[in-house]
Amino acid sequence: MTNTDVDSAVAVLRAFLTRDFSTYQSLREGLDASQRQAFAVVLAAAFTSAATRRFGEKPPAADVIEFVAEARASYPTAAGILSAEDAETVIRASTGDDDLIGALDGRRSGAAQTAMLFALTRENGAPAAAIDALLAEAAAQAEDYFQRRAGR
């Protein structure tokens, strides 16, 4: 795992969050195995940071349920793929409910985190600068994680 892999993952996620969908689709399809690992970690790191900022540690269930319901109502096509339970699970897992880590398989977890991250960044019309700051923090966490993982 190299920093280049993390940068590639960050580029994919940035294109998606800034609604540059054509770039997003082309970059995502070109990811190799290492870059996919980097993408998975960057996605999880960015989503965890955004969810913690939005909800705090161990938020009330009502807050999570309300947010997920509004997001699914705004994106009906995505709501047909993503269940409310999966979306709530990833939010609770990233905000302190450790027992839910690993409760979903990779595909459902990736879909839920991607959709909820998009909803979180669009909730208040986050500018591109805020998205860049969020992704920079996620990239730093991912690189730190991979360094520690290489040292194990």
Place this chain on the structure above:
Amino acid sequence: MAPQPAAPPFLSRKPRRPWRCPVSEVYQASEITQPASEAPATAPPDASSGPASADNPGSYPDDAPGDDFAGYSDADIDAILAAEDQLPEPRTRQEAAADTWDGTPDDPAGSDLASEYDGDVAALLAEEQQLPEPRTRQEAAAATWDDTTPPGDDDPGTFSANPATEYDGDVAALLAAEDQLPEPRTRQEAAAATWDDTNSSQDDGLDTRTDGSGPSQPDTVTEPPARNNEGENGTPGPTEGQVDGHAQNGTDVPVTIEYLPPEARTVADTTPTGIGRKPTGAEILDMEGDDRTESRLDRLFDEMVKEAGDVSDGSGAIGEAIVIDDRSAPGPSGHSQPYHATTRTAPDHPVPPDPGASDAVSSMTIIGVAAAVALRHAVSALRKEHKA
């Protein structure tokens, strides 16, 4: 002689098991059949029974002293006696039991063990004769110890080379071992001595040895305990002490013991000296704060890395759906609306009419004008025809 009445009903007898009907039952049967003497006087005497209901004068006088059969006729008494004559000879209980035992499968007389009982007794007596002389429990235990414990093991008797005096050797060894013990003391005395050993010797030095020569049991009191029960906030503070311990290599090392007041001990610590100190809030944060978050993130990242391919696929699938939703969302400028419009401001100018509505009005106006023109042309054409 009076005619003999029918014999009283006799119960069936099992073969080889004679049963004797008791006399009382014979009497009872005679009463049930109602003796002839108690028959109504108006009834004519039965020819077959004859004079059975009449007492024979002089034979069984009813007024004889001690006559229990005064209510019976002589014929009844004769019948009773005749029935008794048919009974077998009286037997003892032993004879009856022996008869009952006969014929059963467990009858020892019917097998080869007929004389087993006497033989058993004889064998037991013979075995008793072979037993040694009686001995005490102590003697038996000593003999067992000597027999089962090989020399050189735990048998104290190994002090004695002569097997004959081995038991005495055991006793001697035990006595010698007892002589080496300290004087007996009570439990209270032992506890007090232990308490004194552990509560003495104060020092502020900490044991920081990491070379494996850890301290052993403290044994020497160096200083009396210095009480320091006032903490920073006026709360009772710990009392520290130092005792000398022996390292594994024999050197003395100071050991610091912290005696905690009950307020400073951890939850559920009721031991005399305290088993642990309650951590402060800062210590708890240092212990669990960042590590816990890092641990959770690492677990989350580990899960994501394990299934990175599926995560990427799931992200791609939901991303395409979000692209569809985003493009299909209507917007005033042709772009999709943001997910959330958190604030809505009042427009400064009146909202212009919708372009679609104005187009419709214009179209209807044009059509109306055209229709009116066409109608006027048609009316003028009809007038010209009438004039012509």
